[in-house]
Amino acid sequence: MLPEIGQFSLILSLFFALSLAFVPLIGYWTGNRLLLETARPLTFIMSFLVLVSFVILGWSFAVDDFSVLYVSQNSNSQLPIWYKLSALWGGHEGSLLLWVLILVGWCSAVALKIKTLPKDIGPIVLSILGMVSLGFLAFLLFTSSPFVRLLPNAPADGGDLNPLLQDIGLIVHPPLLYMGYVGFSVAFAFAVAALITGSLNSSWARWARPWTAASWAFLTLGITLGSWWAYYELGWGGWWFWDPVENASFMPWLAGTALLHSLAVTEKRGVFKSWTVLLAIFTFSLSLLGTFLVRSGVLTSVHSFAADPTRGVFILTLLLILVGGSLLLYAVRAAQVRSSVSFGVTGREAWLLLNNILLTVLTLTVLLGTLYPLIFDALDLGKISVGAPYFNTVFTPIALLLIVFMAVGPLSKWHNTKPSVFLWPCLVSAVLSILISGVITFIYEFNLIAWLSLSVALWVVCLSFGDWFIKVSAGTKGIIPRARQLPRNYYGMLLAHLGIVVTLVGIVLVSLNSSESLLRLSPGDQASVAGYEFRFDALEQVKGPNYVADKGHFTAYKNGLPVAELHPEKRLFTTRQQVMTEAALDAGFTRDLYISLGEKLDGSAWGVRIYVKSFVRWIWLGGLMMMAGGLLAALDKRYKRRVNDHA
C-alpha cells in the first residue's frame, strides 16, 4: 500500500508543479495579484508531496520491501541499515528522485526567503523553478518511476547494491553534488525572471548572489568528496581522471565560479549585465547537460552506474525546452540591455572580465574534450577518445595564468586603479615567492614546473595577506576593529582563493613527489618505500555483514619508530560474487601511506602495492576551504535585508 501512496503523492506533486509553472505567470501578465500570490503555497505543497514519496521510498528500503522492483534491484536484507537507505540513490530512479527532492528543497528555500525580493519577482522566480520541477517530475513519472511493483511474485531477497557504492563517501557524495548542480537552477530562475519582467538592472544580481555562492559551495564540497572517494575506493590512488562523469560536475563548477564573479561586477557596477544573464543560463545548462550525459549513455564512462539510452530522448527534449527556451528568451530580450558604464583597463571590472574570459575558456576546454568524441562520431569521422593528456596540456597553463591574475585582482579598485597600487605589493610578492620556492625546489630537487607552480602558489599567499594587511592598516582605528569591519564576503573570497592555492600545492607535490611500488611480501617480510619501512605482520580471514575478506596487518615505521598500522582488505561480496579491494590508508598532513592487497601468490606471499603520496590531503583541504569561503560569502549580512528596508 505504501509504495502506491508514494507514487500517488508524486503524481499529485506533478500537478502542483504544473500549477506553479503557469498560475503565477498568468497572474503577472493579467496583473492579478491573487494569482501571483499562489506561488508560495503551491511551492510548499509540491515540495511536501515530493518529500512524502521520498520518505516512503526510504521506508521501503529500510523494511526490505522487495515487492518494489527498484528496492529489489538495489538492496538486500544483509545490507547494514545506512547502506540500505543510501541504496535509495544507488540506481537511476532513486537518484532522480533525490534530484527532484533537492530541487524542490531549493524551491522551498527561495519561497521562505521571498520577502527579500520585490513583490512580482519572487513569484516569477518560483514559477520558473516550478517549470524545471515539472520537467523532472514528468521524467521521473513517465520513464523511471521508482515505485514499480513486482506483485504478486515478490522476490525473497534483493540483488544487492554495487559493492563499489557501499561506502560512506558515496552515501554523501551524490546528495552534495546534486545540491550544487540543482542549486544553480535558482540563479537560472532569477536570470529568466529578469528577462521576463525586463527588470534587467543590477538588482537581480544582488538577489542571485547568495544563492549562487551557496550552490557553488555545495558543488565544491561534492566534487571534493567525489575525488576523495575515487582516491581511496577505486584502489589505484589517483584523485582525478578527467572522466566524462567527473567533467560533467566540473564544468558547472567552472562556469559557476565565473558566474559568482560576474554577478559581483553586475551588482556593484551595472556592467556585463547581458553576459551575466547568459552565464547563469549557461551554468544551469551545464548542470542539465551533466545529468543528460550521465543518464543517457551517450558517453561511456567508468562510473556511469545507471545509464539507459531510451531515457535519453526524454532528457534531450527537456533540455531543449528549458535551455532552448531560455536562450530564445535571451536572444529576444537581452537586446534591450545596455551597459552605459565604462571602465578603465586597470579597474577591477577589467580584472573580473579577465577572470570570466579565462574561466569560460577553461569550461569550453573541458566541454570540447568531453564532447569531441561524440561529435566526431556523429559526423562519421571515426571513433576517438580524449584522455588526460589533452586536458592536462590545455587546462594546466590556462589555470595557472588564472591563478596568477586571481591574486592581483583583489588589489584593484573599481573603475580605475593607480599603477602604484599594484607596483609594490606585486614586486615584493614576486621576489619573495620566486626566492622561497626556489630554495624549496633546490632542497627537494624538484623540477622547473614545480618551481613555477610553487612560485604561483606563494605569490597568491603573499598578495592575499598583503591585500588584507593594506586594508586593515589603513585608517586610524587599529588593526583588529578594522579587520572585524571587513565584510564576510571579503573573508569568503580570501578563504576560497587560499583554498585554490592549497589545492594547487597538493596537486603539484602529489604528482612530483610520490612513490609507488609493487612488492611480493609474505607475513613477516619487510619492505622499504620512500623512507618508510613497511612490515607485513599477519594475515587473517574476517567476515563482514555481506562479504568475507582477507585482511592484512601492516605496520609502517619511520626511523625505526612505528608510525601507523594499516589493514588493507580483499573482500568477496557473497551475493554478487564480486571481489573488491579495500585499500588501507594512513592519512597525514604532509603524506599519505596507502597499501592495497593485490593477488595471492604461491604459498603465503601476496602482491602488495604500497604508495607514499606527498601532500595529497591538501587537494581536498583546499576544496574544503573553498567551500567554507563560498558559504561565508553566501551568509554575508547584506543579503539578509528585506527589500522595503533597502528601497
Place this chain on the structure above:
Amino acid sequence: MRKFLLFVPLVIFLILGTFFYLQLGKDTQYMPSALIGKNVPSFKMVSLKTDQVLTQDDLPKQPYLINFWGTWCPACHIEHPFLVELAEQGVTLVGVDYKDEKSLAEQWLAQKGNPYTMILMDELGRFGVDLGVTGAPETFVVNASGQIVYRHQGPINADNWSEIKGYLQ
C-alpha cells in the same frame, strides 16, 4: 548586428542538441584505441606462472597479441579454444588476466590449455584502464617495435582473424 549576435548561443545549443540526438541509441561501446601507433604503456605486474614482477621490458620482441581475459567472462570461454589453435600455429600471445582470481585462472588453464607465452595478473584492472579496455575479451596487436597497431573488442574467431592477422606482420 547586435541582435543577430544574441541568437548565437541558441544556434550553438541547437547544433549541439542535434549531435546529441544523432548519438542517442548508438553503440558507444565500440572504440578503436587512442593508443594506436604508441608503445605499450609501462607497467609492473605479477606473472601468473612464475610469481615474478614483470615490466614492459619483459614483453616479447617479435609481433604479438595482448589478450585481456578472465574466468568470469563468458565470451572468453568461447574465444579460448581458438586462441589455443593460434598458439599452435605459432602466434605469440601475452595474456592479461583481468580482474580475476589466481586460483580460478590456474584451474582454467589446467583444464583448457594455455596458449599464452606469458600471463600478467591485472587483478585491479589498472593496466586495463591504461589501455582503455572496456571489457573482456579484448585484444591488442603489437608489432616488432613494440607499438600497438590494432585493437579488437570481443572474441577473436575464424571470421575476424584474417583481418587481425593482417596487422600482425
